[in-house]
Amino acid sequence: MTRSVGIIVVLLAVASIYEAVALFHPISESHRSAALELFSAVDGSFSSLEEAYEALRTFEVLGIEQKPDIKDHTCNSVVDTLSSKSSNSRDLYHALRVNGLLKCKTSKEALTGITSRLKDAVKAATSLLDYYHSIGGLLLIKDQSSEVDVLLENADGILRSIKALGQSDGRWRYSSNNPESSTYAAGLAFETISGVISLAASAIDENLIGTLKKDIAKLFDSIEKYDDGSYYFDDKHIDASGHQGLLSATAAVVRGLTTFASTTDGLNIPEDKILGVARFFLGIGVPGNSKDLYYQIDSLSHLENNRVSVPLILSLPATVLSLTSKDVLKVKVNTVLGSVAPPLSVKLMQVFSSGSKDASVLKQELHFDPKEAIHTLNDLPEGVDIGEYVFAFEIVLSDPEHKRKFATGGRIKVPVHVTGVVKVDDAKVAVLEGDIVESEKKLDLPRKTDLALSANHLQKLHLSFLLTTPFGKPFKPHQVFHQLLDCLDFISLYVCLTYLSSVYLQALLKLRHESGVEHIFVVENSGRHFEITLDFLGLVEKFYYLSGQYDIELTVGDAVMENSFLQPLGSIDLDLPKAPEKTAQPPPQAVNPYLRYGPKAEIAHIFRVPEKRPPQEVSFAFLGLVLVPFLAFLVGLLRLGVNFKNFPTSAIPATFAILFHGGIAAVLVLYALFWLKLDLFTTLKSLGIIGIFLMFVGHRTLSHLASTSAKLKSA
């Protein structure tokens, strides 16, 4: 715990020293595939025209072709909105935006009608969004049709009413009743202002434009900055559409600035802020949702060819150079969308090795390959051995006129890792008695070795070796500070520490007992000489007094070492004294997960021994025997002189009698079926039916019999 706290403290301290070391990449294929994935139209159409515009604009900037059936669907929606009488200026604005991209077939009459409605909306506008939508709509109509008259008469007045909503700190309010202001609104305001300027029928007051330029400069004073050199605008309030503050606010300001710059000259915004905003958008990487992607791509396309200054991005396709494979350093300079930059040259100014803040100035120019558009540095500067470095570049534009147009960013610092093969020399293992060497063996690391040593608790184990870099210099121990810098990119400190523990600390000696208990020791180093002495007398308690065979493993590794190895060295037979009472028990070993989830021992179930059944012959014999009394009964009945004299002779009673006997037989058959296959409920149901029948029939029969016997008695 204290170690992680300490690391956090160091991290914060170092973060302040190492500023603006980061790598940005221009827009790439991954953005295109993300766009296709995020902007998927449901059922061939988008849920709203606003979304449709975002998707289509992103596809247009990235150069992706849109499917024709989506175009048709969206065009239908556009034409419907444009011809509908109930659309307000917001709907018209979005429909016209989509129309500008898709170029749907619209009639001149429809556009003229819309123009007059929008002009009325401008006159009646009170809030910023009213102005934004109506002016924006008129500007779009101007681009889409040259025949319609869209010019505004009272441009000065409109500008003044928009400016009235602005605040002194550069932000804008949405309306005069609502005191809340936001940077997003400021972006919208400047976009509207530039629209008014392009639609003005007559020239606009120069002083007004001058104050507006001052306003935008003041807005840029409130810009905020990250440590890696990106600049952004933050909106403490959620904007009108409820979206996340940073991205939407910065995107709105970029749109406002670039459209304003396209209509007026002489905007004075520092170029490092423009470059910073470009870095902010590129630093997002590939966003996860469609709205963020749209903001990113739209803003970058505005920055690509704006009239203030066009940012140029310096990127390295590979930041890890291997000395073994003689990698050359490659540098690319592009615009934010990945297009070709103007003629320029890249100079490597300084190389900082990890931990140092000073370095000699080199001014080495990189060689430019026009076919691949890559600048290469064929030979690494003197003294660049394996390790982490920060390379500082400068972009020099060939045409001095371009200096005003493009933002190059001054000194650009990029982290570079140089890896190579580390040689392990002069490795030897010895068992010492006091100071006298008992047995010594030379090792050939990192090749396989199989030692078989033995020692008792009075002796010591000594291991030493030398590590040398490819240039023959001692391999300095890994600098903790520089590695911590990478933690800034990680999401959580836990991940960071896990990463650290896997690349930090390069030499570990592990002893594993046959029971599984492990002990790890750090091999100390001084310069290039690594050695460790294990004094078993002091370690007896740490080893839990366990004697026996210990497997020895040596791990040497580092982020920049290409041949890191984990080598089992063999085994050592340790003879430790017996454990006294009350010593700590070795910790229980972790269960092998394969054992826990693997197949278990087979269980032999004990089944109930089935009951002894009699042999079939005995059972059949008794079946016969049981039927004997029945036969005896029948014989007896005959002997008694049973007769059917009382059976009714006349038709109806006879029928009933027969039915009565039949009914009883049916019930008995039902019982037999019940025993064989039926269940109780069906049986009861049938029994109920037969029973009712039987009752009725039986009653008739028996009452008939009773009446006949009564007649006989009375007679």
Added chain:
Amino acid sequence: MAKSTKDDAQALFHSLRSSYSATPTNLKIIDLYVLFALSTALIQVGYMAIVGSFPFNSFLSGVLSCVGTAVLAICLRIQVNKENKEFKDLPPERAFADFILSNLVLHLVIMNFLG
């Protein structure tokens, strides 16, 4: 003395025989039926004694059906017997209907328990 007991037993037996022959035929039929039911029950018990009582429910079911029907027949005999003053007003057909009904219910329960 032995001879006199033997004579007495014989005389008793003869008198029983003669008085039994005086009973009406329908009562004799019922007696025969009871004998049949009880002998079946005895045979079942003997079978169980030999082979063991494994499906005990079947054994009980079988024995109790025999015993139950015998009991019902005895009830019928009591009710039908003309010399029995207690049941003078009960028509024998009614008793017979009760006998049939109770037998049917008994046999339903027996069949359920037979398994």
